[in-house]
Amino acid sequence: MPKVHFVIVIIASLLATSFANAPMKPRFAIAIHGGAGTILKSQIAPEQDALYRQKLAEAVEAGYAILERGGTSLDAVQAVVERLEDDSLFNAGKGAVFNSDGKVELDASIMDGQTLKAGAVAGVHHVKNPIRLARAVMEQSEHVFLIGEGAERFAKERGIELVDESYFFTEARWRSLQKAKAKESLTEKEKHGTVGAVALDQFGNLAAATSTGGMTNKKFGRIGDSPIIGAGTYADNETCAISATGHGEYFIRAVVAHDVAALMRYKRLSLKDATNEVVMNKLAKLGGTGGLVAIDRNANIAMPFNTEGMYRASKVEGGKTFVAIYKEEQR
Numbered sequence: 001m002p003k004v005h006f007v008i009v010i011i012a013s014l015l016a017t018s019f020a021n022a023p024m025k026p027r028f029a030i031a032i033h034g035g036a037g038t039i040l041k042s043q044i045a046p047e048q049d050a051l052y053r054q055k056l057a058e059a060v061e062a063g064y065a066i067l068e069r070g071g072t073s074l075d076a077v078q079a080v081v082e083r084l085e086d087d088s089l090f091n092a093g094k095g096a097v098f099n100s101d102g103k104v105e106l107d108a109s110i111m112d113g114q115t116l117k118a119g120a121v122a123g124v125h126h127v128k129n130p131i132r133l134a135r136a137v138m139e140q141s142e143h144v145f146l147i148g149e150g151a152e153r154f155a156k157e158r159g160i161e162l163v164d165e166s167y168f169f170t171e172a173r174w175r176s177l178q179k180a181k182a183k184e185s186l187t188e189k190e191k192h193g194t195v196g197a198v199a200l201d202q203f204g205n206l207a208a209a210t211s212t213g214g215m216t217n218k219k220f221g222r223i224g225d226s227p228i229i230g231a232g233t234y235a236d237n238e239t240c241a242i243s244a245t246g247h248g249e250y251f252i253r254a255v256v257a258h259d260v261a262a263l264m265r266y267k268r269l270s271l272k273d274a275t276n277e278v279v280m281n282k283l284a285k286l287g288g289t290g291g292l293v294a295i296d297r298n299a300n301i302a303m304p305f306n307t308e309g310m311y312r313a314s315k316v317e318g319g320k321t322f323v324a325i326y327k328e329e330q331r
C-alpha cells in the first residue's frame with residue numbers, strides 16, 4: 001500500500017473508534033414535579049414516602065414511554081400532568097385544595113417550545129383535567145388564556161369532560177381548609193402543591209405543562225403563577241422548558257420561568273446556572289419559596305428548589321429513572 005493510503009486508513013480507523021466510544025447524546029428526556037415545600041423526611045411516614053415515589057416513578061415512566069416511541073414532548077407533558085391530576089395525592093385536578101369559599105379553583109397552562117404557542121386556564125371548578133383544556137385553548141382557539149365561566153363554556157363546546165364539584169371533594173383537603181380557617185398551622189403539603197412536567201422529544205422540541213389547585217384558603221378569584229406563561233410555565237426550543245412550583249405570588253413577581261430562559265438567551269448562561277440564579281438568588285431574596293424543573297435541548301435537566309424538599313423525578317434516554325423528595329437526595 002502506498003504510504004499516503006496507509007496513513008489515511010490509520011486516521012479513518014482512529015476516527016471510527018473514537019466516534020464509536022463517544023457517549024451518544026440523549027435524544028429525549030423528561031422531568032416532572034409534584035410540588036415543593038417544607039418536606040422533611042422526619043415528618044413523612046415511610047408508607048407515604050414510598051407511595052409518593054411510586055406515583056412519581058409511574059408518571060415519569062409514562063411520559064418517557066411516549067417519548068421513546070416517537071411521541072411529542074407536548075403529548076408527554078400533557079399525559080404526565082393528566083395522570084397526576086387524576087391522583088388525589090397531588091394538589092391538582094382530583095386532589096386540589098379548597099379556597100376560602102370551600103370551592104376548588106383550578107389553574108393550568110401548557111407551552112410548545114417549537115412554535116411558542118401557549119394555552120392557559122384559570123379559576124375553573126368543573127373541568128376534570130384542566131391541562132387538557134389548556135391544550136385546547138392553545139390549539140383550538142385564537143387566544144392564550146381563558147378564565148372561569150368562559151373557559152368552562154369553551155370546554156363544553158370542545159367536548160372536554162366536565163364534572164360535578166363533588167368530584168373534587170377529598171376529606172384531607174377539607175380538613176386542611178378547616179385548619180387554615182382556625183388559624184392552625186398547616187404543613188406545606190396541606191398549604192399548597194402543584195404538578196408539572198417538561199420534556200424534550202426526538203424531534204428536538206421542548207414543551208412544559210403545569211396544573212394546580214393553588215393555595216389552601218386562597219381568596220376566591222386568586223390566580224397563582226401556574227397558569228401564567230413566563231411565571232409558572234415557559235418553553236422555547238432555543239433555551240429551555242420550565243415548570244415551577246411554590247408560593248405563586250412571588251413567582252409572578254420574579255417572572256421565574258421566563259427569567260431562566262432570558263438568562264440563557266441573553267447572558268448565555270447554562271441551564272444549571274440560570275435556574276440556580278433565579279431560584280436560589282433572585283426568588284429567595286424576594287422571600288419566595290419553591291422550585292422548578294427545567295430541561296434544555298441537549299437533554300440537560302435541572303431541578304433546583306430553595307425549600308426542604310420537592311417531589312421530583314426524571315428520566316433521560318438510556319438512563320435510569322430518578323425519583324427524589326428531600327434536599328439531601330442530589331440531582
Ligand code: ASP
Binds near residue numbers: 036226
Ligand atoms: N404555585 C402554586 C400557586 O401559587 C402553588 C404551588 O406550586 O405550590 O398557585
